[in-house]
Amino acid sequence: DQQVKQNSPSLSVQEGRISILNCDYTNSMFDYFLWYKKYPAEGPTFLISISSIKDKNEDGRFTVFLNKSAKHLSLHIVPSQPGDSAVYFCAAPHSGSARQLTFGSGTQLTVLP
Amino acid sequence: DTAVSQTPKYLVTQMGNDKSIKCEQNLGHDTMYWYKQDSKKFLKIMFSYNNKELIINETVPNRFSPKSPDKAHLNLHINSLELGDSAVYFCASSQGLAGPSTQYFGPGTRLTVL
Numbered sequence: 557d558q559q560v561k562q563n564s565p566s567l568s569v570q571e572g573r574i575s576i577l578n579c580d581y582t583n584s585m586f587d588y589f590l591w592y593k594k595y596p597a598e599g600p601t602f603l604i605s606i607s608s609i610k611d612k613n614e615d616g617r618f619t620v621f622l623n624k625s626a627k628h629l630s631l632h633i634v635p636s637q638p639g640d641s642a643v644y645f646c647a648a649p650h651s652g653s654a655r656q657l658t659f660g661s662g663t664q665l666t667v668l669p
Numbered sequence: 670d671t672a673v674s675q676t677p678k679y680l681v682t683q684m685g686n687d688k689s690i691k692c693e694q695n696l697g698h699d700t701m702y703w704y705k706q707d708s709k710k711f712l713k714i715m716f717s718y719n720n721k722e723l724i725i726n727e728t729v730p731n732r733f734s735p736k737s738p739d740k741a742h743l744n745l746h747i748n749s750l751e752l753g754d755s756a757v758y759f760c761a762s763s764q765g766l767a768g769p770s771t772q773y774f775g776p777g778t779r780l781t782v783l
Contacts, residue, residue, distance in 0.1 A: 590771065592774075597776070597777070598776050598777070599673070599759050599761075599774030599775050599776045599777050600712070600759070600774045601774070602771045602772070602773065605771065643710075645712065647712075649770065655700075655763070655770055656702060656714040656717050656725055657704075657712075657714065657772060658714075659711065659712040659713075661709065661710055661711055662710055
C-alpha cells in the first residue's frame with residue numbers, strides 16, 4: 557500500500573519556465589513533508605520541507621504547497637534551470653518511534669535549455 | 670567534507686556469498702537508517718538505529734544484519750546473498766526522533782548479485 561504517490565514518472569520543462577511536481581498521500585497522520593532531489597549515482601539530498609500546520613513554504617526558487625483536505629502537495633520551481641534536472645522524491649516521516657521516511661516513487665524532471 | 674559516507678560504492682558478488690556495506694556519518698547525529706532502492710526506484714526503509722539501539726526492523730530477511738558499533742557508524746552485513754538482493758542501498762542519518770527531522774543520505778552502494 558503506497559502511502560505517498562507521485563503519479564508522474566517524468567516531466568520536461570523549458571528553461572526559465574515553471575516546473576510543478578505533484579505528490580499525493582493517503583495517511584492523514586502525516587504531519588510533515590519533505591522533498592528530496594537526486595542526481596544519478598548520488599544519494600537523495602534534502603531540498604525543502606513543510607509542516608502540516610502551513611500551506612506554503614518558500615525557499616528561493618522552490619515553493620512547496622500543501623492542500624491537506626485534498627491530501628496533495630506540490631513543488632514549484634521558478635524559474636527552472638538545466639541544473640534542476642534530477643529525480644524529485646516526495647517523502648513523509650511516520651509518526652511512530654523512529655520517524656522513518658516513506659517515499660514516493662519519484663519524478664524525473666528534465667529542464668531543456 | 671563528507672557528511673554521510675558509504676563503502677564500497679559498487680559491489681559485485683556471486684550468489685551465496687556474504688558481504689558487508691559500511692556507513693559513517695560525521696554530523697553528530699544519533700539516528701541512522703538503511704534504505705533499499707529496488708528496481709522500481711522505490712526507496713524503502715530497512716532498519717533504523719538510535720544511539721546504537723535498533724528501533725526499526727522492517728520486513729527484511731534475517732540474512733540482513735545491521736551492526737552499530739557507535740553512534741557514527743551503521744554497517745550492513747548480508748549473508749547468503751540472493752539475486753533479489755541486487756539493489757542500491759542508502760544509508761542516512763538524522764538528529765533525534767521527536768518532531769520533524771531531516772535525514773541526510775549517503776551516496777549509495779550499488780549491489781549486484783550474479
